[in-house]
Amino acid sequence: MIHRLPRTVRGVPSAVATLIATMALSMASPALAAEAGHGAPHLDGLQLGVLWVIPFAGVLLSIALFPLFAPNVWHHHFGKIAALWALAFIVPFAIRFGWELALYELLHTALLEYIPFVVLLTALFTVAGGVRLAGSLVGTPLANTVGLALGAALASFMGTTGASMLLIRPLLRANENRKDKVHTVVFFIFLVSNVGGSLTPLGDPPLFIGFLKGVSFFWPTVHLFAPMLLVTVALLAIYFVLDTVLHTRDPGKHALVEGVHEKEPIRVEGTVNFLLLGGVVLAVLVGAWQSGVSFSVYHVPVKLESILSMALLIGITFLSLRLTDDKSRKLNGFSWGPMAEVAKLFAAIFLTIIPALAILRAGEAGALGAIIASVNPNGVPSPAMYFWATGALSSFLDNAPTYLIFFNTAGGDPAVLMNELSLTLGAISAGAVFMGANTYIGNAPNFMVKAIAEERGVKMPSFFGYMAWSCGILVPLFVIVTFMFYV
Numbered sequence: 001m002i003h004r005l006p007r008t009v010r011g012v013p014s015a016v017a018t019l020i021a022t023m024a025l026s027m028a029s030p031a032l033a034a035e036a037g038h039g040a041p042h043l044d045g046l047q048l049g050v051l052w053v054i055p056f057a058g059v060l061l062s063i064a065l066f067p068l069f070a071p072n073v074w075h076h077h078f079g080k081i082a083a084l085w086a087l088a089f090i091v092p093f094a095i096r097f098g099w100e101l102a103l104y105e106l107l108h109t110a111l112l113e114y115i116p117f118v119v120l121l122t123a124l125f126t127v128a129g130g131v132r133l134a135g136s137l138v139g140t141p142l143a144n145t146v147g148l149a150l151g152a153a154l155a156s157f158m159g160t161t162g163a164s165m166l167l168i169r170p171l172l173r174a175n176e177n178r179k180d181k182v183h184t185v186v187f188f189i190f191l192v193s194n195v196g197g198s199l200t201p202l203g204d205p206p207l208f209i210g211f212l213k214g215v216s217f218f219w220p221t222v223h224l225f226a227p228m229l230l231v232t233v234a235l236l237a238i239y240f241v242l243d244t245v246l247h248t249r250d251p252g253k254h255a256l257v258e259g260v261h262e263k264e265p266i267r268v269e270g271t272v273n274f275l276l277l278g279g280v281v282l283a284v285l286v287g288a289w290q291s292g293v294s295f296s297v298y299h300v301p302v303k304l305e306s307i308l309s310m311a312l313l314i315g316i317t318f319l320s321l322r323l324t325d326d327k328s329r330k331l332n333g334f335s336w337g338p339m340a341e342v343a344k345l346f347a348a349i350f351l352t353i354i355p356a357l358a359i360l361r362a363g364e365a366g367a368l369g370a371i372i373a374s375v376n377p378n379g380v381p382s383p384a385m386y387f388w389a390t391g392a393l394s395s396f397l398d399n400a401p402t403y404l405i406f407f408n409t410a411g412g413d414p415a416v417l418m419n420e421l422s423l424t425l426g427a428i429s430a431g432a433v434f435m436g437a438n439t440y441i442g443n444a445p446n447f448m449v450k451a452i453a454e455e456r457g458v459k460m461p462s463f464f465g466y467m468a469w470s471c472g473i474l475v476p477l478f479v480i481v482t483f484m485f486y487v
Helices: 015-028 032-035 051-068 069-098 100-127 140-158 162-173 181-193 207-212 219-223 224-247 253-259 272-286 304-323 326-331 337-352 354-361 369-374 383-395 397-409 414-418 423-436 444-455 463-485
Strands: 133-135 266-268 294-297 302-305
Touching: 051 354, 051 383, 051 463, 069 100, 069 337, 069 354, 100 162, 100 272, 100 304, 100 337, 100 444, 133 162, 133 272, 133 326, 140 162, 140 224, 140 272, 140 463, 162 272, 162 304, 162 444, 181 224, 181 444, 181 463, 207 219, 207 397, 207 423, 219 224, 219 423, 224 354, 224 423, 224 463, 272 294, 294 304, 302 304, 302 354, 337 354, 337 423, 337 444, 369 383, 383 423, 383 463, 397 423, 414 463, 423 463
Parallel strands: none
Antiparallel strands: 133 266, 294 302
């Protein structure tokens, strides 16, 4: 029972408990497995107009505007506001299309997308939050740049979320005496939470989707290495110059360099969590296993491998809480606040995004058909258009289904896409991964990093303020990438 667990375990977000109940329900009804995929309600994107996207736009505008104009209201009631937008979609949807389809879409999103997303994020958040770099950390321009480069390198092997959760707290600690910290967090999101994860399927969800669809494991390593290297080196150079300028103006720089306080040797606490991080990677790979067995909840097939993967992740989460010293977590600034914020807001995002993705899946005949048609002018795939269309939508929608939509728009045959249309697949992949950095919601770790930084006292830019950074720095780099690789 949850109420009998240790205090630290009781702090796990309720989504994990929900998953356990869902798994029990799924496994208790194997007789329904034969019905999976048969007789299930079907949402036809051709029946949806652009007005159905209003609740999703409302969620985005709420995230953007409430913290600016009503910060206290947002701080205390963001979960309620997100829930209202979710209801603004699901209630009219149920009235218009019937409760059966509404229930199916709700369960499909919860069981196959949202709950696995929250469980993985919770595991990475918990495990990485148990690793603490103790001692005197100094945030000089060189040290910060090296840290960002290391994070970008790690992201392709432990995922953008894993690398972000592991390194953001040490980076914040190293710069806690710096006057200017916002730019460091922004570039951290650019590099570690997004661009760095472009070399393997473990790096970012869109590439993992491609791997499941038949794209070779090391195909992104070969075909995205050059554009990734260009963007990474450019961002590190820009950051180093900017941080050097700000550091010279920082009144606390002498304290940082000379050490007003007694210096302590750097040591790592919670090293068991490094093994658990490896366990997280293995659990994700278990989810890619094709068992051929599934259990159904109201026509929604939950695969055995997905259940096992999530069970492993839940176990790893509890192990991390048990094996990591509470005092070390406290000194690391660990709390459940950022995880709760992401879980609540992304619940509304995952739900209200349903009609937008359905409209896009309808192709050129759908309400957003102009976007789909633009990538194949005169019937010929345009890598440049695929790069920008995939990237623009990935900036606001979930980048994994966006990748899948354009993967299928380009033909959906991995053998053809990896060879004759390799430039097109590269453009789709780069657009989905790189441009997730354009907004706070473009990729899950973006918002998580923002929440952790704000909890540590960093006054992060607003939604549109962050976009000013991304449009001013990233978009020009993406234009260069377009002309160098996809034209």
